[in-house]
Amino acid sequence: MVNDIVKDNIKLGTRLHTIASFVPEGSRLGDIGTDHAYLPVYLIQKGIIKSAVGVDIHKGPYESALETVTMYGVGQNIDIRQGNGLIPLRPDEIDTLVIAGMGGGTILEILQSQPKVLEEVSKIIIQPQGAEARVRKELISQGWRLKDECLVEEDNRIYSVIILTRSEGLGYQDIENRIKDIRGSFSNYAQQQNLDISTEVINDFINKYVWILGPIIIEDRDKHLQSIIRDNMINMENIIQEMRKTIREQVQTKSKLVEQESKLLEVMRRWLFQ
Numbered sequence: 001m002v003n004d005i006v007k008d009n010i011k012l013g014t015r016l017h018t019i020a021s022f023v024p025e026g027s028r029l030g031d032i033g034t035d036h037a038y039l040p041v042y043l044i045q046k047g048i049i050k051s052a053v054g055v056d057i058h059k060g061p062y063e064s065a066l067e068t069v070t071m072y073g074v075g076q077n078i079d080i081r082q083g084n085g086l087i088p089l090r091p092d093e094i095d096t097l098v099i100a101g102m103g104g105g106t107i108l109e110i111l112q113s114q115p116k117v118l119e120e121v122s123k124i125i126i127q128p129q130g131a132e133a134r135v136r137k138e139l140i141s142q143g144w145r146l147k148d149e150c151l152v153e154e155d156n157r158i159y160s161v162i163i164l165t166r167s168e169g170l171g172y173q174d175i176e177n178r179i180k181d182i183r184g185s186f187s188n189y190a191q192q193q194n195l196d197i198s199t200e201v202i203n204d205f206i207n208k209y210v211w212i213l214g215p216i217i218i219e220d221r222d223k224h225l226q227s228i229i230r231d232n233m234i235n236m237e238n239i240i241q242e243m244r245k246t247i248r249e250q251v252q253t254k255s256k257l258v259e260q261e262s263k264l265l266e267v268m269r270r271w272l273f274q
């Protein structure tokens, strides 16, 4: 019934609001793992996107999404489908893709689920929960370019939002060049700290952490980066404590490497923020 339609604008939390801010005007959006469909409903209400297809694999979220779309009376512009990844989509329906709130491995699988649909997509906005380095490396090696990225805090957790396009932003070689520059300048700083850590270990650390933390996030000195670095150090401290319980030589050697990595993270924090 028409008078059941909610006229208020839907409100998004900080995480989804940040994701929404990267969706280009006039997009035809695919929101995979749409859950309650809050994101596409918000973007239609604001007049930012032309249309959206929200997909969810599970019955419960699919039904919640249908309910939200009906409640806000936006069914003409938003289609909700139940299914796996990009499979329920046709190739000419979407040009922008959001995949948020899922593990990095799941996001990579979803992106492979319908190559013909992905071919028509010019921008992907992803928010992986873990495996950020693998996601960046794999997608950028496949030819996607890193247009932007940032960290966002919600409910005391920090999330990475990563934006990839086909033609703008950093390609694989650009990131390798940045890694080289960071290695040079960070190594100099680290050597001055009398750490007793070899240049080889310092270089490996930078090669690894630029992909984990994100080259643009590092360059921007994102305000949440200090917290992410601290969280990583706490995790490492726990691993070191566990490792100390065993006397096996192999474990002791590994434990020393983790200690060095933790020390280098603290040096990186100071290098970036002091």
Ligand SMILES: C[S@@+](CC[C@H](N)C(=O)[O-])C[C@H]1O[C@@H](n2cnc3c(N)ncnc32)[C@H](O)[C@@H]1O
Pocket (backbone or CB within 6 Å): 016, 032, 033, 034, 035, 036, 055, 056, 057, 058, 061, 083, 084, 085, 099, 100, 101, 102, 106, 110
């Ligand atoms: C944690 S929720 C995130 C919801 C929303 N995207 C957000 O960021 O707030 C993850 C949703 O993804 C759905 N999902 C997981 N794997 C999927 C897949 N392969 N295809 C479609 N949906 C999937 C789940 O059913 C769940 O509703």
